[in-house]
Amino acid sequence: MSQQLTAGTVAVAPPAPRAPTARLVSGLQGTPGRLRVVAAVTALVVAAFGLVAASTLRSSSGALERADLNLTQLVRVQSIQSDLLQADASATNAFLVAGLEPPTQRAAYDDAIARVTTTIATAASAQPADAAALGALNGQVQQYTASVEQARALNRQGLVVGATYLRNASDTLRGQGIRLIDALRAANQSRLDTEIGASSSGLALTLVGALAIVVLLLALVELARRTHRYVNVPLAVGTGLVVVTLVTGTVAIASVRSAATEARDGSVAATTSLSQVRAAAFDAKANESLTIILQGPAGDPYEALWVTDSETHVLQRLTTLSVPAAAEGLGAAWNAYVSRHEAIRTTSAKGRYEQARTDAAKTDPASANAAFNAFTTTVSQRLQQQEDAAGAALTAPRTRTSLVGWLVLVLSLAAAALALRGVGQRLEEYR
């Protein structure tokens, strides 16, 4: 729009309300107009910074909450695995005994399967993204329990085909069943890592904060040039507030980062490791029973699996556990079971299979089963402690982060208001 046209209009027309566009145009002209632009841009940038800072802190708090939920889901998945393997260990161990299976073994199997089905249902409602995989896993569990029931029924009738059904059930469980659990574990671990990373991402906050400070300084310089006053107090105070806000937000994000990293490398890692230790222990126990059921060379592959479970998945994990205190005494407890397992294997290697079967099924305090149960009970307790600690470590910074989020929003809006006020004072001089 040209000034001439506006001047012409004013000259020929009687005084009348001007169109909004015309008012806006005239309002942006000359020094007052320039100052209005400065005020609007400054306030907008400072307010945008407040919004980014607050939303960064809010989403950090949300990411921590989701990390905790993902950790809970990860532990659920791993407990499904160890419960399934515990069920298999009970079912196979029961086959070592002549005639009817011991009621305690049957009850242990039933309890473990009940926990599996409940946990699958809980996990599916807690994480819709896992629903398809959990549905497929549920199908595998049904197939497994059907095979075990068939094995039992045939065994009760004294038919040798029962043992083959049991072995097939175990093989199926360790095939597609464990593949599905591995996929679920990997997906939830990846979600957990992503959320822990997202909880401490402060790049946008830093960039927009720096931009706001630059704009405020430019506004101060512009005002000093236009008004011949060195410092505009409200604008300077606003700039100070933005600096305080930026520092506060950055410190809050940094503290979340250190807390989340510490949790991830400490109690979260210990939780996932102990879950795997517990699952490997039950897998080893089931393999031990299969080794004895299939006495002779047919059992050798299962003994090789037992060794891998024991050395790689139990002892090595315990040695390198991220929270050494949580592993205290567990290695010794496992080795107590290992020595009894080896005694059974020695008996078996001498060809005294019946004695090995009897020993493997015993439950007295000196038995392999007693040593094994002592180990798994302690592992389960330590796992619960680490899971609680991990949950607490992930959720602890949340309240503080949310509060800081509101604080930075208020401070930035105050800074935006001060910027408007500062420029407004100078505009008064043009009225």
Added chain:
Amino acid sequence: MTRLRRSAAGLVAALALLAPAACSAGGYSATPVPSPTTSPPPAATSSAPKNNCTKPTDNVRSFAPLPAGSTADLPDFPTGTLRVGVSADTLLLGARNPRTTAIEGFDIDLAKAVAKAALGDEKKITLVVITAAERVSALQTGKVDMVARNMSMTCARWADIDFSAEYYRSGLKLLVSQGQTATFAALRGKKVCAPTGTSTLAYVQGQAGVTAVGARDHTSCLVLFQAGEVDAIAGDDTVLAGLAAQDPFADVPTQEAQTTESYGLGFSPKNVGLVRLANRVIDDLKSGPGWKQLYDKWFATSLGPAPTPPASVYGR
């Protein structure tokens, strides 16, 4: 100033509206479901068996038995027991009784008789459970001293191991669902199961139009049969009788045996003394009431009255 205040108020309202939208939604992509990997059934050995026979009875020709009461040339038994490779899931021949956990059957009783002759006590025996496919390798690697696992004496196997005299004559038959015709012709286009590494599976593979399916053992074939994954099971009539006894819907109809299967005890070629001792035991059983008593104990109910035991052939 009022204009500026209005602008500021508008700005705050806009920010308040925008704030929730700025938060992450936290949606995740679905967990991938791994596709089930169906492991193909173990392939059978398709190479043509070596034939080391020149005369028709070469496959059953063994070493002369030791004189009665002699235990010359016996190997050392490091465990103080006779280690015997057996089956634990072939009902009637060698199977674990779920009620007692003891392995029992015709083959087991015969092995105990050899243990008694060799070591003076039938309890001085270690039963090592092996699959059909492991029978030759278990002898070659020295895991066992003897194999008593319904093993057919074939010319090809004589190249690797030694056999005792023939202790039982069986024949290859078919187990089918009730009402089904038990001939390979009637099973064209269908699946027939037999254990991997056996002469039975090789025979099934030679039948036109029939799909041979290998399994770990005959009991695994029964599991496949019960699941409807195979239509029939090929095996010796002794083995099939044990399978049919476990499934009221499985049937071994009256049929001509397709082959003659001569059962012998397997030994390492280094242990000829033990082979000759076993032949003494087998001959004593056949010439006395022992063999018929064993037959009646295990097979009479399923296979009818006892036939005449097969004659021993010597001259190796």
